[in-house]
Amino acid sequence: MLQTKELIQRSKGFLLKLLSKEFLIFLSFFVLSGFFWLMFTLNQTTEKEVSVPIVITNMPKNVVITSTNTDTVRITVRDKGYLLGAYIFGNKIHPVAINFQTFAKGDGMGTVSTADLQRLIYQQLYNSSRIVSMKPDKLEFYFNYGANKRVPVRFQGKVTTGENYFLTNTRILPDSVTIYATNEQLDQIRYVYIEPLNLHDITDTVRTTVRIERQTGIKSVPSTVKVELYPDVLTEKTVEVPITSVNMPEGKLLRTFPSKAVVRFVVGASQYRSITADGFSVMIDYNEIMAHPSEKCKLHLQTTPNGVSKARLEFNQVDYLIEQQ
Numbered sequence: 001m002l003q004t005k006e007l008i009q010r011s012k013g014f015l016l017k018l019l020s021k022e023f024l025i026f027l028s029f030f031v032l033s034g035f036f037w038l039m040f041t042l043n044q045t046t047e048k049e050v051s052v053p054i055v056i057t058n059m060p061k062n063v064v065i066t067s068t069n070t071d072t073v074r075i076t077v078r079d080k081g082y083l084l085g086a087y088i089f090g091n092k093i094h095p096v097a098i099n100f101q102t103f104a105k106g107d108g109m110g111t112v113s114t115a116d117l118q119r120l121i122y123q124q125l126y127n128s129s130r131i132v133s134m135k136p137d138k139l140e141f142y143f144n145y146g147a148n149k150r151v152p153v154r155f156q157g158k159v160t161t162g163e164n165y166f167l168t169n170t171r172i173l174p175d176s177v178t179i180y181a182t183n184e185q186l187d188q189i190r191y192v193y194i195e196p197l198n199l200h201d202i203t204d205t206v207r208t209t210v211r212i213e214r215q216t217g218i219k220s221v222p223s224t225v226k227v228e229l230y231p232d233v234l235t236e237k238t239v240e241v242p243i244t245s246v247n248m249p250e251g252k253l254l255r256t257f258p259s260k261a262v263v264r265f266v267v268g269a270s271q272y273r274s275i276t277a278d279g280f281s282v283m284i285d286y287n288e289i290m291a292h293p294s295e296k297c298k299l300h301l302q303t304t305p306n307g308v309s310k311a312r313l314e315f316n317q318v319d320y321l322i323e324q325q
Helices: 002-042 081-089 115-123 184-186 285-291
Strands: 045-059 073-079 095-100 110-114 130-135 137-145 149-156 157-163 163-175 174-181 197-202 208-212 219-221 224-246 254-257 259-266 281-285 297-299 300-303 309-311 317-325
Touching: 002 163, 073 081, 073 115, 073 254, 095 115, 110 208, 110 300, 115 130, 130 259, 163 174, 174 281, 197 208, 281 285, 300 309
Parallel strands: 045 095, 157 197, 224 281
Antiparallel strands: 045 073, 073 130, 110 137, 149 174, 163 224, 174 219, 208 224, 224 259, 254 317, 259 309, 281 300, 297 317
């Protein structure tokens, strides 16, 4: 019995050693083949997109760059894989300096041609590298000498609330920004928009940061604002509002039966207690009674408080009596 157990243990040990040896051999060949594949791939000529930072230098102190897309150029480079890796993962690419004095014009705009831009970028590339394409294909920048003005920010987009909810308030912080542009543009601009914000079926407060919509040659400070959206649960409420009259001749008095009108409306739960009958007015026009004599006179819901929606009168006509005082 002991000899059988010893034989089994020795067999297990031999098999484990055999498997371990085979696994190590397999792993070695796997790593080796991966290394050769990597060397083969890196030695192949291929194309990769590379980001090249752009910086405008030698600017006068009073100059403000009003462009928003002049900080990066994306180029597609063809070369050996290991050289492209130096562009992507190394520190081979440094910001390209654009001399303001060389390329700026007197009309508030500067242009760096495709040839000039490629010449400046090629100074950083290996001799074997070739630029296949470039976005943008030329660089345009706008500037002014500090002319600016403050304008309000307006909302842009579509927001819908969940069932039985409505949007009680929308806040933009800050509600105005400073824009830098040409004098002609500053004269025309009255406000700026945020980038379109589209949200659906919101049921809770939303706070998000949104960019100011970009316009050519216009810089906004700050370039982003905070947008806050406040949905609330819809609740129906009823109030009784005293009926008043307008255009009554002197010495005459209008009495209505009943003396109060019932107004039904929808309001957010957070405002339910604050909305009272004082915020409404229900009117009868004496001139209308005289123009269309009838046993009943028509009621008009004249004013409603902020935050109220779907306000309506429970009854539109009442009995009346005109008395001589």
